[in-house]
Amino acid sequence: MLIEKSSKWKEGFIERLEEREPWDNWTLYNMSYDVVKTNLITDFTGLQSPKYLPNLTPLRHQLEVAETVIERMNGKAILADEVGLGKTIEAGLILKEYLIRGLVKKALILAPASLINQWIDELNHKFYIPAIPYKKNYNLDNYSVVVMSMDTAKKSPHKEVIYAQDYDMIIIDEAHKLKNHKTKNYEFVQSLKKKFCLLLTATPIQNDVFELFYLISLLKPGHLGNYETFQSSFSANKLTWEHDDYLKELVNQVMVRNRRKDTGIEWTHRRVQTIPIQFTKEEKEVYDLIVGLKNVSSVFSSAFSMITLQKEMCSSKEATYLTLNKMRQQCVDPEEIDYVEGMIQKLMALEVNTKAEKAYELISKANDKVIIFTEYRASQAYLQWFLGSKGITSVLFNGKFKKSKRDWMKQLFKDQAQVLIATESGGEGINLQFCHHVINYDLPWNPMKLEQRIGRVHRLGQEHDVHIYNLAIEGTIEDHILDLLHAKIDVFEKAVGNLDDILSTFKESM
Amino acid sequence: MYPQQIHSYLHNFFDENNCHIVKNHDHYMTVQLTIEMDKKIMDRPYYWKYLENTNGVPNPAQLTFITDQNKLIENIKGEVVHFGSPRLNQLFRATKDLGAFVHMYEQVGNQIQTKTILTPWLGVNYKVSYYSDQTKEMLYSLGINLITGHLVDGFQERVRTFDLDPEMSEDAFGLTFIIKPLRALERLDLAIEKIINEDDHTWAEEAKIRWQKDREVLEHFYEGVEDKPECYDMEKRALDEQYESRINIEIINGGLFYLKTSIN
Numbered sequence: 166m167l168i169e170k171s172s173k174w175k176e177g178f179i180e181r182l183e184e185r186e187p188w189d190n191w192t193l194y195n196m197s198y199d200v201v202k203t204n205l206i207t208d209f210t211g212l213q214s215p216k217y218l219p220n221l222t223p224l225r226h227q228l229e230v231a232e233t234v235i236e237r238m239n240g241k242a243i244l245a246d247e248v249g250l251g252k253t254i255e256a257g258l259i260l261k262e263y264l265i266r267g268l269v270k271k272a273l274i275l276a277p278a279s280l281i282n283q284w285i286d287e288l289n290h291k292f293y294i295p296a297i298p299y300k301k302n303y304n305l306d307n308y309s310v311v312v313m314s315m316d317t318a319k320k321s322p323h324k325e326v327i328y329a330q331d332y333d334m335i336i337i338d339e340a341h342k343l344k345n346h347k348t349k350n351y352e353f354v355q356s357l358k359k360k361f362c363l364l365l366t367a368t369p370i371q372n373d374v375f376e377l378f379y380l381i382s383l384l385k386p387g388h389l390g391n392y393e394t395f396q397s398s399f400s401a402n403k404l405t406w407e408h409d410d411y412l413k414e415l416v417n418q419v420m421v422r423n424r425r426k427d428t429g430i431e432w433t434h435r436r437v438q439t440i441p442i443q444f445t446k447e448e449k450e451v452y453d454l455i456v457g458l459k460n461v462s463s464v465f466s467s468a469f470s471m472i473t474l475q476k477e478m479c480s481s482k483e484a485t486y487l488t489l490n491k492m493r494q495q496c497v498d499p500e501e502i503d504y505v506e507g508m509i510q511k512l513m514a515l516e517v518n519t520k521a522e523k524a525y526e527l528i529s530k531a532n533d534k535v536i537i538f539t540e541y542r543a544s545q546a547y548l549q550w551f552l553g554s555k556g557i558t559s560v561l562f563n564g565k566f567k568k569s570k571r572d573w574m575k576q577l578f579k580d581q582a583q584v585l586i587a588t589e590s591g592g593e594g595i596n597l598q599f600c601h602h603v604i605n606y607d608l609p610w611n612p613m614k615l616e617q618r619i620g621r622v623h624r625l626g627q628e629h630d631v632h633i634y635n636l637a638i639e640g641t642i643e644d645h646i647l648d649l650l651h652a653k654i655d656v657f658e659k660a661v662g663n664l665d666d667i668l669s670t671f672k673e674s675m
Numbered sequence: 676m677y678p679q680q681i682h683s684y685l686h687n688f689f690d691e692n693n694c695h696i697v698k699n700h701d702h703y704m705t706v707q708l709t710i711e712m713d714k715k716i717m718d719r720p721y722y723w724k725y726l727e728n729t730n731g732v733p734n735p736a737q738l739t740f741i742t743d744q745n746k747l748i749e750n751i752k753g754e755v756v757h758f759g760s761p762r763l764n765q766l767f768r769a770t771k772d773l774g775a776f777v778h779m780y781e782q783v784g785n786q787i788q789t790k791t792i793l794t795p796w797l798g799v800n801y802k803v804s805y806y807s808d809q810t811k812e813m814l815y816s817l818g819i820n821l822i823t824g825h826l827v828d829g830f831q832e833r834v835r836t837f838d839l840d841p842e843m844s845e846d847a848f849g850l851t852f853i854i855k856p857l858r859a860l861e862r863l864d865l866a867i868e869k870i871i872n873e874d875d876h877t878w879a880e881e882a883k884i885r886w887q888k889d890r891e892v893l894e895h896f897y898e899g900v901e902d903k904p905e906c907y908d909m910e911k912r913a914l915d916e917q918y919e920s921r922i923n924i925e926i927i928n929g930g931l932f933y934l935k936t937s938i939n
Binding site: 170174175186192194196198202207210220355356382387 | 676687691692761767770771773802804805806809810812813816840841856864871876878885889892893896897910912913916917920921923924927
């Protein structure tokens with residue numbers, strides 16, 4: 166076995182013996198011995214880090230995660246706690262532990278640009294880990310812990326600079342962005358040396374189990390077998406699940422996931438309601454015309470754009486118009502153009518938006534702060550105008566805002582406005598525990614997006630029950646989305662555990 | 676370390692380094708640094724360089740440390756120092772630097788007729804660390820009698836109870852060592868290695884088993900792949916580094932001790 170020794174002390178000793186340097190002070194000599202004795206890590210197992218962090222009181226489940234990852238998973242794991250349970254704290258504890266134990270000297274943290282400052286802040290202030298945000302001209306040799314965005318990291322020349330460093334630990338936040346193995350992100354992370362590695366995501370599966378396969382193969386290639394063996398275990402239909410227990414067992418060897426209800430903390434309840442809405446006759450007519458479009462022109466033959474249009478129609482005429490108008494410009498046949506223009510007229514003549522009316526009704530009834538999530542910028546603008554006309558103040562929010570603007574909007578919402586209207590991309594990285602009503606004005610295809618949305622509000626620090634309203638228009642594509650959401654939640658539950666009530670048991674109540 | 680322990684630690688540290696303690700309350704203190712201490716812990720080499728080049732009047736910093744924030748009711752501005760804070764870690768390192776080598780004599784009372792004979796010893800404190808993907812550390816304090824070559828364990832704990840001083844008492848007589856200190860150091864180094872060799876190293880074997888297991892998983896992933904990609908070698912290297920077991924021996928401090936009390 167390799168034994169490392171330094172001759173530094175011996176050299177200093179010789180200098181004293183030859184009287185070239187003075188001897189040291191006896192009290193300091195004893196103090197030095199005592200310090201080493203106090204800080205001695207006497208066991209291979211157990212966490213040292215908490216005693217170094219008097220200003221942080223980690224929750225029990227966070228300590229357990231740190232211990233499990235270090236002792237059972239040997240420092241390579243997916244941290245998949247539900248949103249709001251403190252994955253950053255868990256990652257911080259683990260990193261701190263390895264730093265104290267001298268096993269990690271250099272660490273790299275990859276996070277979405279919007280979360281970099283939060284990481285820097287938490288690591289420095291909660292964990293006393295001197296992390297710095299990466300800047301272009303920095304020489305990475307000089308910094309032991311660096312936080313940077315995945316978008317920067319994967320590009321040249323940064324990519325090469327990172328590869329040249331010898332990182333002992335890699336932490337990747339919002340790791341579900343690595344689910345697609347054909348992306349640059351994936352390729353970049355695959356080529357990184359991962360001695361100790363943490364992947365943080367509340368949503369390790371968004372659509373199918375292959376995402377989990379690719380995520381785990383990044384962390385520990387071969388753990389779920391290679392692609393062929395894995396695929397053969399899971400038949401063509403990605404939504405069914407064979408070898409249930411076996412796979413679960415394998416997944417649990419590399420992934421920890423706490424659910425709210427396992428944490429032993431008194432969580433407030435989620436009250437989820439799916440609110441069925443009926444279109445007015447006029448709205449229904451336009452919707453049906455949109456469904457019929459595919460028979461009118463080849464411009465409308467793509468399933469994708471047809472689905473988009475139908476979803477938009479379920480949201481607002483403003484959103485629909487933008488897409489429809491763009492497609493009309495592609496039509497050449499005068500007859501087709503006439504048809505579409507007639508339809509646009511009918512669309513623009515609509516006076517009532519039933520869904521918006523319903524949202525207004527819910528806001529009035531709540532008589533409290535409300536967050537509305539929509540998928541479309543046009544609907545977002547419309548809703549602000551519509552609510553404004555009813556005397557309800559609102560602020561807009563989206564994830565592309567800079568941090569300063571996001572903080573400002575959050576403050577405005579807290580102090581002045583009743584409603585915050587956010588688009589999907591506004592979901593990550595803000596905490597709004599002072600609000601306890603969420604309206605999902607549009608439903609996303611992906612249940613984890615719903616979870617991310619709700620997680621903005623239903624997280625540690627929330628003191629009230631949280632009300633969630635999922636709006637869905639009957640007899641439209643939104644029925645189908647609801648079905649699919651249920652099916653996907655099923656896949657996820659089988660692999661990693663129950664989701665809180667993202668969707669209420671809609672079907673039973675129907 | 677509790678706030679009180681940290682407080683007395685800081686107090687001792689600065690006091691021993693001749694820094695004047697301007698104010699000393701039970702949960703905070705103000706310290707006037709000496710020039711040497713400022714250079715050591717304030718991390719401002721340019722200031723000192725500038726001052727020396729311009730023959731300016733040195734103005735070493737005065738610092739206030741808050742050792743127990745919870746008890747603080749006074750309106751005091753200062754640095755909060757707690758176990759794990761960067762400042763305390765820095766002072767720990769400074770302590771290690773400033774207390775690495777000693778040369779001590781045990782004091783003797785007034786003897787009327789004969790001088791008391793002091794026997795020379797070399798004492799060394801070793802920290803031994805075992806590393807794989809986990810860590811464990813041990814502290815050994817060994818001493819060797821420089822006349823007889825007799826070796827003892829637990830030297831530090833014994834010797835610190837004695838009345839020691841850097842100056843030899845007038846009534847004492849220090850024997851000249853027979854075993855040269857550097858030769859003795861080699862013997863202690865060998866003794867440490869012997870202790871390590873005889874220790875239980877299941878930890879290393881277990882790390883090897885974990886390594887093999889992960890290695891098999893990796894091989895399985897690339898089974899049947901003719902031209903293995905670069906990331907295969909990288910993963911392999913990462914596993915080697917993750918689980919490789921190694922041992923580090925570090926000398927914390929040590930020194931020459933002239934003792935009248937015999938140690939077995």
